[in-house]
Amino acid sequence: xxxxxxxxxxxxxxxxxxxxxxxxxxxxxxxxxxxxxxxxxxxxxxxxxxxxxxxxxxxxxxxxxxxxxxxxxxxxxxxxxxxxxxxxxxxxxxxxxxxxxxxxxxxxxxxxxxxxxxxxxxxxxxxxxxxxxxxxxxxxxxxxxxxxxxxxxxxxxxxxxxxxxxxxxxxxxxxxxxxxxxxxxxxxxxxxxxxxxxxxxxxxxxxxxxxxxxxxxxxxxxxxxxxxxxxxxxxxxxxxxxxxxxxxxxxxxxxxxxxxxxxxxxxxxxxxxxxxxxxxxxxxxxxxxxxxxxxxxxxxxxxxxxxxxxxxxxxxxxxxxxxxxxxxxxxxxxxxxxxxxxxxxxxxxxxxxxxxxxxxxxxxxxxxxxxxxxxxxxxxxxxxxxxxxxxxxxxxxxxxxxxxxxxxxxxxxxxxxxxxxxxxxxxxxxxxxxxxxxxxxxxxxxxxxxxxxxxxxxxxxxxxxxxxxxxxxxxxxxxxxxxxxxxxxxxxxxxxxxxxxxxxxxxxxxxxxxxxxxxxxxxxxxxxxxxxxxxxxxxxxxxxxxxxxxxxxxxxxxxxxxxxxxxxxxxxxxxxxxxxxxxxxxxxxxxxxxxxxxxxxxxxxxxxxxxxxxxxxxxxxxxxxxxxxxxxxxxxxxxxxxxxxxxxxxxxxxxxxxxxxxxxxxxxxxxxxxxxxxxxxxxxxxxxxxxxxxxxxxxx
Numbered sequence: 001x002x003x004x005x006x007x008x009x010x011x012x013x014x015x016x017x018x019x020x021x022x023x024x025x026x027x028x029x030x031x032x033x034x035x036x037x038x039x040x041x042x043x044x045x046x047x048x049x050x051x052x053x054x055x056x057x058x059x060x061x062x063x064x065x066x067x068x069x070x071x072x073x074x075x076x077x078x079x080x081x082x083x084x085x086x087x088x089x090x091x092x093x094x095x096x097x098x099x100x101x102x103x104x105x106x107x108x109x110x111x112x113x114x115x116x117x118x119x120x121x122x123x124x125x126x127x128x129x130x131x132x133x134x135x136x137x138x139x140x141x142x143x144x145x146x147x148x149x150x151x152x153x154x155x156x157x158x159x160x161x162x163x164x165x166x167x168x169x170x171x172x173x174x175x176x177x178x179x180x181x182x183x184x185x186x187x188x189x190x191x192x193x194x195x196x197x198x199x200x201x202x203x204x205x206x207x208x209x210x211x212x213x214x215x216x217x218x219x220x221x222x223x224x225x226x227x228x229x230x231x232x233x234x235x236x237x238x239x240x241x242x243x244x245x246x247x248x249x250x251x252x253x254x255x256x257x258x259x260x261x262x263x264x265x266x267x268x269x270x271x272x273x274x275x276x277x278x279x280x281x282x283x284x285x286x287x288x289x290x291x292x293x294x295x296x297x298x299x300x301x302x303x304x305x306x307x308x309x310x311x312x313x314x315x316x317x318x319x320x321x322x323x324x325x326x327x328x329x330x331x332x333x334x335x336x337x338x339x340x341x342x343x344x345x346x347x348x349x350x351x352x353x354x355x356x357x358x359x360x361x362x363x364x365x366x367x368x369x370x371x372x373x374x375x376x377x378x379x380x381x382x383x384x385x386x387x388x389x390x391x392x393x394x395x396x397x398x399x400x401x402x403x404x405x406x407x408x409x410x411x412x413x414x415x416x417x418x419x420x421x422x423x424x425x426x427x428x429x430x431x432x433x434x435x436x437x438x439x440x441x442x443x444x445x446x447x448x449x450x451x452x453x454x455x456x457x458x459x460x461x462x463x464x465x466x467x468x469x470x471x472x473x474x475x476x477x478x479x480x481x482x483x484x485x486x487x488x489x490x491x492x493x494x495x496x497x498x499x500x501x502x503x504x505x506x507x508x509x510x511x512x513x514x515x516x517x518x519x520x521x522x523x524x525x526x527x528x529x530x531x532x533x534x535x536x537x538x539x540x541x542x543x544x545x546x547x548x549x550x551x552x553x554x555x556x557x558x559x560x561x562x563x564x565x566x567x568x569x570x571x572x573x574x575x576x577x578x579x580x581x582x583x584x585x586x587x588x589x590x591x592x593x594x595x596x597x598x599x600x601x602x603x604x605x606x607x608x609x610x611x612x613x614x615x616x617x618x619x620x621x622x623x624x625x626x627x628x629x630x631x632x633x634x635x636x637x638x639x640x641x642x643x644x645x646x647x648x649x650x651x652x653x654x655x656x657x658x659x660x661x662x663x664x665x666x667x668x669x670x671x672x673x674x675x676x677x678x679x680x681x682x683x684x685x686x687x688x689x690x691x692x693x694x695x696x697x698x699x700x
Contacts, residue, residue, distance in 0.1 A: 008327050011379060016323035019371035020316050023364060032363070034165055039362035040217075040303075041167070041275035043353045049222030053295040055189075057250050058229040058287055059083070060257035061099075065232035077101070077109040081116035083235055083254065088120050090238045091248030094189045096124040096181065096294075098158065098255030098270070098287040101145040110148060118152040122192060124184045125153045142178070156184035158290060160272065161215060168272045170215040171293055182293035189251055189298070217303035218289065219296050219357055223280035227291045229257065251294060255287025305359045315361075318345075319368050326376050338373040342366045465524045472520050478513050549695060552589035554626065555579055555617060561596045568604045573611050580618040586695045591667045595675075598660040599628045599687050606632030606685065622693050629686040635679035643677055671695055 026032045069075065080097070087095050104110055117123050128143040142157075144150055158181045159172040173183045221227065232254070234241040256270045270286040277283050296302050306314065322341055326334045342365075349360040562575060569575065603613050607630055616627040635643060644665040668675040672692055679685035 009324075012323040012327040013320060015327070015372055015375035015379060016316070016319040019323075019368050019375050020319050022371055023315075023368040024312075026367065027364060030164065032367075034163075036361055036363045037163055037165065037167070037169060039349075040169065040359055041278065042362070043350060043359065044220055044275040045279055046350050047354050049226055052221065052226055052228050053291075053298075055250050055298065056227055056291050056295060057247060057252050058227055058257070058291055059087075059232055059235045059252060059254045060229050060285075060287070061232050061255065062257045066258075068231075068233035074105070077105055077113035079236075080254075081113045083232070084116040084120050084123060086236055086238060087247055087252050088122070091245070091250075092122070092252040093192050093249050094122050094124065094185050094251045095120065096126075096185045096251065096253045096290070098126050098181070098253060098290055100126055100128050100143065101149055102128070102143050104146050110146065114148045114152055117149060122188060123153045124181065124188060125149060125155050126181045127155050127157050127178065129157060129159075154184045154188060156181035158182075158286060160286075160289060162272070166273050167277070168274060168289060169217060171218055171289075172215050173297075180293070182290050182297060185251060185253075185290075185294055186297040189294075216296070217305065217359065218292055219299075219301060219303045220274055220276060220292055221295065223276040224274075224282055224284045224288060227288060227295075251291075253287050253291050253294075255285060255290070257285040257287065301357055303353075303357050303359050305361075311361065315365060315368060318365060319372055322369055323372050323376070326373060331377055331380065334373055334376060338369050342369055345369070465528065469524070472517060472524075476517075479510075479517075482510060548588075549586050550589060551584040551586055552592070554585055554587075554589075554592060554624065554691075555582065557589055557593045558596055558600075558615060558617075558626070561593060561600055564597075565600055565604060568601070569613075572609060573604060573607055573613055576612060576614040578614065578616040580616070582617045582619050582624050583693055585624055585691055585693055587671055587691060588667075591671075592691075595664040595667050595689065596626075596628075598664050602660065603628060603630035603632065603685070606630055606634070608633070619693075624691050624693060626689045626691075627686060628689075629684060631684040634681045634683050635677070635685050636681055640677065640679065644675075 027036075066073075069079070071079075080099075084095060101113075117125075125145045127145065129141070144155060145153070155178070157175060157178050159175060160168045161170040161172070162168055163170075171180070171182070173180045179187075230242060230246070235247075235252075238247065271283040272286060272289060274284045274289070305311070322338075325341075326337060329337055345360075345365045346362055349362050349365075352358045352360055562569070600613070607613075611631050614627070614629040616625075616629075618625050644661050646659060646662040665675055668689060668691070672695055674690040675687065677685060677687050
């Protein structure tokens with residue numbers, strides 16, 4: 001548990017009071033008030049619909065009535081007079097028209113309607129208030145029914161208040177100069193004697209003083225059409241179209257309930273949003289709201305809310321209790337407890353609302369609980385920060401004392417590290433020398449394998465050149481003898497010398513000797529050329545890379561390598577060349593030739609008898625690609641991942657060092673290239689080399 005310097009009781013009380021005060025400030029904001037009203041709507045939704053009142057029936061001017069009557073609005077007032085007579089005949093106790101008759105119509109129609117009002121004596125008409133908003137003043141105009149109707153009927157106003165979100169939640173029962181429409185109907189209803197035959201008990205007398213001087217919260221029964229409703233055209237003929245006794249002893253309200261109002265009818269919509277509209281998806285008719293108000297008055301049960309002092313005391317007590325609980329919990333548990341308390345608050349508000357129609361401020365309480373939790377979280381954070389600073393000061397004091405000792409330790413460690421660095425650098429240089437020696441040894445090993453073949457290749461032309469020289473010497477002696485025979489000695493004539501030379505020429509078979517001598521000379525020349533080519537191939541293969549990067553023809557390197565491997569390939573391996581266009585490549589040609597030697601030599605060793613080797617070169621943008629493929633024994637799949645590892649070899653002991661492919665991989669990587677292999681057992685191997693055409697020293 002955190003070590004608070006402030007006692008827990010004082011801390012919990014201060015947080016609760018601060019949260020309460022901040023919530024009070026927020027409650028003055030219009031948005032906060034709107035959210036509180038939404039909390040009331042939520043309580044209505046959670047409560048659900050109540051049973052419809054038995055003493056109220058609505059006669060609806062709806063679409064079906066428009067269709068059945070077949071007349072445009074406004075209907076003849078004689079039709080309303082007929083409805084009044086039918087309703088009274090059916091036993092209606094009070095009839096209320098939520099329709100404004102403010103303009104006179106045909107005289108006979110008005111007289112007929114006024115006569116029906118006079119005869120019924122139980123009709124209540126509605127008036128209206130029209131507000132004129134001007135930049136300089138606000139004027140309210142009262143619109144009453146025609147005076148002829150007002151004299152024979154009771155008049156009341158539909159005083160409903162529309163909140164900022166467009167929802168009707170409150171109504172006023174009494175204006176300074178006019179009672180409300182609902183209040184007038186309830187008065188008439190309570191004043192009318194109950195028929196002896198009626199089964200319903202006499203309603204209790206309405207106590208006006210409890211409600212008249214303030215706005216009341218409407219206790220809605222449910223979504224639209226919760227109250228029993230019949231169509232206007234049905235009420236005109238109740239005996240045939242409606243159940244018996246449907247209007248007997250009831251309050252009957254007549255009003256508009258049109259879902260869609262056609263423009264030609266010029267009928268002003270009388271619909272309002274209620275707390276149930278967001279679930280029902282449609283507004284309620286004004287006559288339904290008036291019917292709900294009438295039911296609330298008869299039941300003497302509106303939605304009430306506790307007075308401000310009681311609400312403040314209750315809220316503060318709840319916050320103090322919650323604060324004492326949360327101050328002892330860790331942040332996560334406190335968050336869970338806050339959520340549980342908010343749920344309990346909502347559940348309590350719902351139970352109280354259902355049982356007593358009492359509206360407890362949900363949003364106020366939940367907001368205050370969140371602020372209490374936030375206050376404790378902030379307090380914990382501040383206390384932890386203060387504790388952290390105190391610990392930091394202690395650490396700083398200890399740190400200065402430890403820095404000197406640590407500095408000495410670091411100085412000693414630095415000296416040791418420097419010595420180790422020198423040792424590592426020496427070891428690295430030795431490793432580099434060893435690596436160069438290994439590369440040189442591998443290259444010498446590769447060259448060593450070529451010695452027998454190269455010696456054989458050199459021995460053949462040199463041997464027959466040497467043999468040919470013996471024959472050439474003999475034939476030259478013959479030619480010299482012929483020349484000497486033609487020479488004139490002392491005491492001989494020219495003819496005698498010529499005759500003797502001819503005999504010697506014939507005896508030596510001069511023509512045959514001359515032809516053979518020319519053939520031997522040509523053969524020696526061919527052998528010398530062959531020796532020269534072998535020496536050139538050796539120079540190409542073993543060319544030094546000390547001069548750095550040069551532009552080289554890689555196909556020339558491949559061919560020189562193949563010539564040096566002629567003895568290993570002999571007549572058992574067929575070379576298939578597919579040389580595409582390939583530009584000169586900037587590289588170290590001696591190292592690249594060593595790669596070719598390793599791959600071509602491995603291909604020859606992988607083919608035990610007769611076989612084929614395919615060599616393909618191609619160019620792709622700034623890269624060249626060399627593919628060397630054989631149809632030898634191949635490489636096992638488990639060895640492919642190790643094929644380029646140093647000292648890894650599948651050859652018998654003494655037959656290979658395991659460095660050839662590793663060195664080849666390093667050479668290709670050094671020149672920013674790629675080398676990869678594809679192989680399967682008994683299906684040969686395919687090595688692919690990719691090199692950039694241009695390579696700078698910086699890249700290497």
